[in-house]
Amino acid sequence: MADSGDVTGDRDLMWTRSPVTFAHGLLARWAGELDYAAAAITYRPRGDRVHQVLANGGYREDVAEYLAHGFVADARVFEYVRVASGRPVCWEDVPGFEQSRTAEDVLRPSGFREGSSVALGVEKGVVTGVLHVSFDRGVLDSLTRSRIELLAGQCRRLVADHNDRAAFRLSPREHEIVVLVAQGLSNADIAAELMVGRRTVATHLENIFAKTGTRSRVRLAVRATELGVL
Incomplete structure (x- = not known):
């Protein structure tokens, strides 16, 4: 059954x-x-x-x-x-x-x-x-x-x-950041990986949180994984 x-x-x-x-x-x-x-x-x-x-x-x-x-x-x-x-x-x-x-x-x-x-x-x-x-x-x-x-x-x-x-209709850059967040990288690590400023990463994350209705890096990573976004 x-x-x-x-x-x-x-x-x-x-x-x-x-x-x-x-x-x-x-x-x-x-x-x-x-x-x-x-x-x-x-x-x-x-x-x-x-x-x-x-x-x-x-x-x-x-x-x-x-x-x-x-x-x-x-x-x-x-x-x-x-x-x-x-x-x-x-x-x-x-x-x-x-x-x-x-x-x-x-x-x-x-x-x-x-x-x-x-x-x-x-x-x-x-x-x-x-x-x-x-x-x-x-x-x-x-x-x-x-x-x-x-x-x-x-x-x-x-x-x-x-x-x-x-809601996870992200830009290519935002998707890259979500993937790196899910890997456990800090803002500084992500900035170095993508060769952008830390403030740029922080701004992207604020936009991502707003789009996805998540409030933390952990919840963002978990929800993206649950929904098959990664």
Whole structure:
């Protein structure tokens, strides 16, 4: 059976793999446990208004893109997912879903007969990520629903990590400095290595801390390693 709760047990893997790579592996591992036909994780980048696909396992590309955009834009249906705030919402839970565009024009023609969507986070009333799982069989029992919720718990951390990783959009020089910080070099050592002034290094570090939301050299090095930035 797949691990429950969060991704703590896989922390060693996450230290060497990006959230995107890890997310694909996570969906592949749960495919056997849940016996689903397809699953995808979408997320809303910070500062953006639309969702993007983080990982897709089994959906056609156009279907995955619809789940990231059209499904989210369907306010009536998507509101059920937002309000549930972490609990799986299945087709049967949404009145009239069987007659919705999502069901009639997108999911059912793709061979799916039931499915679930789970909000992976809500910030200021806005859903920051969604786990979609689709099945080629009918009604989902309580055990399947509980396992979907366990998978969502693992996906939740990945979405947060992916958004954090996006904050590490550093310039080539800033990236060099992060690498050297992770190696344990002082500002003086880094200045000598890069042949720049110590004040220049300090200014770069201040900018890096601001971009990444870290406050210390140790935390910067640890977080960059966790997210696969190095």
